[in-house]
Amino acid sequence: MNSFTFTQATAVADAVQANAAHDDAAYIGGGTNLIDLMKENVARPTHLIGLKKLGLDAIENLPDGGLRLGALATNADTAWHPEVEKRYPLLNQAILAGASPQLRNMATDGGNLMQRTRCYYFYDLATPCNKREPGSGCSAIGGYNRVCGILGTSDQCIATHPSDMCVALAALDTTVRVSGPNGERTIKFEDFHRLPGDQPERDNTLEPGELITGLDLPAKGFEKNFSYLKLRDRTSYAFALVSVAAALELDGDTIKDARLALGGVAHKPWRDKEAEAMLVGQPATADTFRRVAAKVLAPAKGYGANTFKIELAKRAIVRALKQATEMNQLVDTDAFQNSNP
Amino acid sequence: MSHVTQAPLGRPPVALAPTQTVRLNINGQAHTLQIAPWTTLLDALREYLDLTGTKKGCDHGQCGACTVLVDGKRINSCLSLAVMHEDSHIQTIEGLGTEDKLSPLQQAFIDHDAFQCGYCTPGQICSAQGLLNEGKAKTEAQVRELMSGNVCRCGAYSNILSAVMEVLNNEGLLIEDNAWSAGAANQDMPPVEPPKK
Numbered sequence: 001m002n003s004f005t006f007t008q009a010t011a012v013a014d015a016v017q018a019n020a021a022h023d024d025a026a027y028i029g030g031g032t033n034l035i036d037l038m039k040e041n042v043a044r045p046t047h048l049i050g051l052k053k054l055g056l057d058a059i060e061n062l063p064d065g066g067l068r069l070g071a072l073a074t075n076a077d078t079a080w081h082p083e084v085e086k087r088y089p090l091l092n093q094a095i096l097a098g099a100s101p102q103l104r105n106m107a108t109d110g111g112n113l114m115q116r117t118r119c120y121y122f123y124d125l126a127t128p129c130n131k132r133e134p135g136s137g138c139s140a141i142g143g144y145n146r147v148c149g150i151l152g153t154s155d156q157c158i159a160t161h162p163s164d165m166c167v168a169l170a171a172l173d174t175t176v177r178v179s180g181p182n183g184e185r186t187i188k189f190e191d192f193h194r195l196p197g198d199q200p201e202r203d204n205t206l207e208p209g210e211l212i213t214g215l216d217l218p219a220k221g222f223e224k225n226f227s228y229l230k231l232r233d234r235t236s237y238a239f240a241l242v243s244v245a246a247a248l249e250l251d252g253d254t255i256k257d258a259r260l261a262l263g264g265v266a267h268k269p270w271r272d273k274e275a276e277a278m279l280v281g282q283p284a285t286a287d288t289f290r291r292v293a294a295k296v297l298a299p300a301k302g303y304g305a306n307t308f309k310i311e312l313a314k315r316a317i318v319r320a321l322k323q324a325t326e327m328n329q330l331v332d333t334d335a336f337q338n339s340n341p
Numbered sequence: 342m343s344h345v346t347q348a349p350l351g352r353p354p355v356a357l358a359p360t361q362t363v364r365l366n367i368n369g370q371a372h373t374l375q376i377a378p379w380t381t382l383l384d385a386l387r388e389y390l391d392l393t394g395t396k397k398g399c400d401h402g403q404c405g406a407c408t409v410l411v412d413g414k415r416i417n418s419c420l421s422l423a424v425m426h427e428d429s430h431i432q433t434i435e436g437l438g439t440e441d442k443l444s445p446l447q448q449a450f451i452d453h454d455a456f457q458c459g460y461c462t463p464g465q466i467c468s469a470q471g472l473l474n475e476g477k478a479k480t481e482a483q484v485r486e487l488m489s490g491n492v493c494r495c496g497a498y499s500n501i502l503s504a505v506m507e508v509l510n511n512e513g514l515l516i517e518d519n520a521w522s523a524g525a526a527n528q529d530m531p532p533v534e535p536p537k538k
Contacts, residue, residue: 003357006378006424028425035381035420036401048378050425076414080477100490101471103402105414106421236489 001038008050012179012213015049019209020181022047027211029072029108032099033115040123042116042132051108056213059083065219071110071177071212075165076101078109088217090226090247094168097230100237110212113166113176113192116203117159117267118239119148130156131200138200146305147239150313151266151297157200158303161193161268162239168228170269171245171261173218180210193268200267222247222259227323229316230263240264242313244320248284255279255288260296260321265313272296284325286318293317363423367392368436378424383407385423386433394434394463398492405491408464408471409433415471417490434463437470445511446470449504457495465491469505479516481506 005022009015019025026045028034029052037043056070059081067083078084079095099107107115116122121129121139128137140148140158148158166189174189193204206212225248232238243263249256258279262270275295282288293314300310358378365372367390374389383400386392386409395418398406402420409418410432438444446466449455456462468491478484484505493501509515 001379004378005358006361006422008424008427028422031422031425032402032417032420035422038379039401048422052425076475080475100405101475101487102405102408102415102417102468102490103420105411105471106416236486 002041002044002046004046004048006048006050008053010053012054012056012211015051015054015211016180016209018047018049019211025049027051029111029114030074030103030106031111032103032107033111037116037123041125042123051110051211056110057108062216067217069109069215069217071214072108074105075099075107075109075112076104079104087221087223088168088172089223090221090228090245091165091168091172091217093226093228094164094243094245097228097240097243098164109165109215112163113169113204113212113215115161115163118162119159120144122159131159131196134199134201141303144305145303147241147264148303148306149266150300150302150306150309151262151270152195152268153266153301153303154196154198154200156198157196157267158306159196159200159267160264161203161266162264163269164228164230164240164243164263166193167243167245167261167263167269169215169217170271171247171259172221173259175216175218176212177214177216178206178210179213180207182207184213186216189269190271196267203267220257222249222257225250225324225327227320229320229323231312231316242309242316244313244316245269246317246320246324248279248321248324250284250325253283253285255282255284260292260317262296262313262317265300265309270296279321284321286322289318289321290314292321361424364427365390365423365431366429367431368433369430374423376423378422380423381419382409382421382423382426382431383418386418392433392435395467396460396463398461398464403492404461404464405468406461406464408467408491410467410471410474413471413474415468415474432467432470434467437466444470445508446473446504449508450501453500453504453507454497455500455504456493456497461491461493461495465493465501469501469508472505473508473512473514476514478509479514484509 024045025047028048056072058070059073060068062068075095079092085092121127122131127139130138149160170189176187176192227246230240230243232240240263245261247259258276275292278292297310297314360375360377363374386395396406398404400419402417407419408415411429438447446469472478472487478487
């Protein structure tokens, strides 16, 4: 780890100001990813601004029927919050599918959005990586890329965003609230993370110094028909090879509204709104789901060691939508699946 | 194409940031330390306070050996800075029981032979204490899932599970159709008689 100074901020404005006052400052919430990156010398901030005393850890109902997650609420407190368990069980399941209990007790909701890829080469200072060192090259293309992306990749970067929580937040149409040197603004979740393009060093659309203060969930939580299906090399404490957040609103057997987001396949939680539209008005059957899965994966590109993800993602979409329809756990991937009423 | 992975030679040395005062409450006792801000909570415990019960395994939050309780919640002390824990109540394995009166989990780990080398054990016990405090695990599958942040290289998992299940059972925390009978995790294994002294 490099040498740095640390201050604890007690108000958002102070935190933003402290950030502006230092070169290479970084905000620190739970620190579960940042401290690891600092130990690996991938991140080298010269000043850390602690956020735990900002008073942004509340989870509160919004007047429009939605729910606001404070940016400093921990992943564990969020997953087990009664309103989340009852109204947003998809989010509860996605959070519990990620990391370990210890990490979920530390990691914050804002920090979950800010975590960086777990592409092996991003962590390995001995190899080129355009995300870590722009212009140095991508070692994953032509290298060992089992964990890398198949959708929205570029010839400079095929890294994936590693979050489970964000896949559910994307499916639920969450709004990200941020504060920065130029005041406050909101960002639609689908616009928060970005594709690598020719700037893979940029994970998201935050401006320099901006800080996430909260996440607003809309009233609609799809609590009746949902599934978070996570496929990985072991059934606990591993990143997703492919994950699917599926949420349906059904009228009998007919789909009235649908959300579908994929994790483990792209530089951001992957949504295809045309594919979602294909579900609406259709019967909730395997035939419908297979057509939609083929549409979502039509633009997919494999890079060798990760080409299996294309077929895996198609089947995962069909299975997640089936689970959401029947509210049955078809595969034993989660000890807490169906623990909600 | 050449690739630079190290700071270029000739870069001027950077002065280390000054140490700072950190007040920590550990196992009910207040401590004041003068440490560098990059000192992890784990290193503060082991290197500055001689509380070496908490172990350093991977130092990257992957093995759980460094698990301690902060305000009753289990965390990986290797991925947290000591300066982030002023005003928190930190509990380590040294604070869970005494030599004369072990905590129920400590006693259960002995009764179930839930370790071999013992290196992961303080983290396993602190993690299991966190699991008890959370009150979410009510079935064997859920205990397995909620203990997955603790790795045991000796592979004592089935006995660790037995120990945790027994304490949950004794505290009435399991759902009824999962009521636990000692040894159920090892149905394939014959019971082992303890050696007679």
